[in-house]
Amino acid sequence: MSAADLNGRPQNGTGARRRLVAAGAKVGPLLAAVAGIVAVWYLVTYVVLSPERRFLLPPLHQVLGTTLGNPNVMAPMLDALGQTVGVALSGLAIAVALGIGYAVVMAQSGWAEKVLYPYAVILQTIPILALTPLIGIWMGYGFGARIVVCVIIALFPMIANTLFGLQSARPAAHDLFTLSRATRAQRLFKLQFPAALPSIFTGLRNAAGLSVIGAIVGDFFFQQGLPGVGGLLRIYTLRLNMDALFMAIILTALFGVAMFSVFAALDRAVIGRWYGRGTP
Amino acid sequence: MTRTLVLDDVTKAFPTGTVALERVSLSVAAGEFVSVVGPSGCGKSTLLRLASGLDEVTGGGIEVNATSTSYVFQEATLLEWRSALRNVELVGELRGAPKADRRRRAQEALDLVGLSGFEKQHPRQLSGGMRMRVSIARALVAEPDLALFDEPFGALDEITRLRMQTELQSLFALKNFAGLFITHSVSEAVYLSTRVVVMSGRPGRVVADIPVPWSYPRPPELRYEPEFAALTGEVSAALGEHS
Numbered sequence: 001m002s003a004a005d006l007n008g009r010p011q012n013g014t015g016a017r018r019r020l021v022a023a024g025a026k027v028g029p030l031l032a033a034v035a036g037i038v039a040v041w042y043l044v045t046y047v048v049l050s051p052e053r054r055f056l057l058p059p060l061h062q063v064l065g066t067t068l069g070n071p072n073v074m075a076p077m078l079d080a081l082g083q084t085v086g087v088a089l090s091g092l093a094i095a096v097a098l099g100i101g102y103a104v105v106m107a108q109s110g111w112a113e114k115v116l117y118p119y120a121v122i123l124q125t126i127p128i129l130a131l132t133p134l135i136g137i138w139m140g141y142g143f144g145a146r147i148v149v150c151v152i153i154a155l156f157p158m159i160a161n162t163l164f165g166l167q168s169a170r171p172a173a174h175d176l177f178t179l180s181r182a183t184r185a186q187r188l189f190k191l192q193f194p195a196a197l198p199s200i201f202t203g204l205r206n207a208a209g210l211s212v213i214g215a216i217v218g219d220f221f222f223q224q225g226l227p228g229v230g231g232l233l234r235i236y237t238l239r240l241n242m243d244a245l246f247m248a249i250i251l252t253a254l255f256g257v258a259m260f261s262v263f264a265a266l267d268r269a270v271i272g273r274w275y276g277r278g279t280p
Numbered sequence: 281m282t283r284t285l286v287l288d289d290v291t292k293a294f295p296t297g298t299v300a301l302e303r304v305s306l307s308v309a310a311g312e313f314v315s316v317v318g319p320s321g322c323g324k325s326t327l328l329r330l331a332s333g334l335d336e337v338t339g340g341g342i343e344v345n346a347t348s349t350s351y352v353f354q355e356a357t358l359l360e361w362r363s364a365l366r367n368v369e370l371v372g373e374l375r376g377a378p379k380a381d382r383r384r385r386a387q388e389a390l391d392l393v394g395l396s397g398f399e400k401q402h403p404r405q406l407s408g409g410m411r412m413r414v415s416i417a418r419a420l421v422a423e424p425d426l427a428l429f430d431e432p433f434g435a436l437d438e439i440t441r442l443r444m445q446t447e448l449q450s451l452f453a454l455k456n457f458a459g460l461f462i463t464h465s466v467s468e469a470v471y472l473s474t475r476v477v478v479m480s481g482r483p484g485r486v487v488a489d490i491p492v493p494w495s496y497p498r499p500p501e502l503r504y505e506p507e508f509a510a511l512t513g514e515v516s517a518a519l520g521e522h523s
Contacts, residue, residue: 177374179333190370274404
């Protein structure tokens, strides 16, 4: 028996074991949060709700049991999720490109920012639910209109965070570029843009979450063509199909978490290099 | 001896009405290292911004006879997404130097400031002193005729600061650029320089110009010699009278 076993934890763990522990430390809190939600769920189902009102929050195992094994429920739900994922990713991609582009233009001069920033603020302050019916009337009720809703809702954090980042390079660094007679493009690509990357990633994480919301809001209002998750939510609600409704909510939550995680990981991979982690 | 930098009767007033510098005349020749000491707010940093062309004078004239001028900032001002080597390479990169050439020169400059082996480290992995060394390497890589220093060691701890002073004067002995160095520290000014210029409080004026006799390279123990103490006393007295 080694010393490590005696006190119950490894004193000199192998690389693989240490990586496992590190992964556990990362995933642990998330699993604990999920466990907490499930615990509250069951508490409400069996303790708070009386049996005749239990349909309001069916137990998790019932939700999973009636949906996961039933292709008649799962097949359309997964199709709908695919549709929603497509809308969200397309909307996000457009919002990222537009947002960064808009911020780059604003960062070029003080007056460009003064002229252009109010439009971004107006876009942000119009409640998307007020605008969505109008978008439907103008653009139809299909894929394109849903993407537009998604872009409008995800755009502002991209603009605001990118602009903040582009302006975060210190004055002395700008002086250095001025003294080296840097061109405007050199200043943008070698100073402002890399300096903006941490903020851009913050914007990306926010925009990714919002793009999922935007896609579902679009689905919910626009019913033409293949329904998205938002469309199904509406149908399940009307039919009071609680098990399927909860499954759809779970799937969208998982999609949102996945989006967030992908961008958080991308953030760590890129910005982590500045601290000397990862690639040389 | 060619005068690399000449400030002739320079006045700088800001639009707010503040007069930072009033009729300052000063010159730095090749092989001279001139330190400027003065109380806070006497326009020392403004002097450097004018000499480098970052700011415009409002009176008088500035003449720079240098093909290459470099500037060392108060803080290391490194780009934190670049390794030490790539930070030193930056200036050559901006000027369109061929990659192999600028990389070799950056490596030489890092070797010169004692950072061999730290090329791949990013700024956040380096100590304050090492970051400032990278910054000095970045300034030297352009082989400047004129090197401007804006209180580069002000933020460093005392031990690091003394070591950096020793290193900088030996680099000066080696490279023989014309140096203009801004500092708060009288002993730093005397130890590093061929001349110490004393400025008054706002508006900044030159009130004394004191030559420093010793040749380079200067040993660190010079700071404990009686002659050194006498000269720092003289500079301090000039400062005291006018602040």
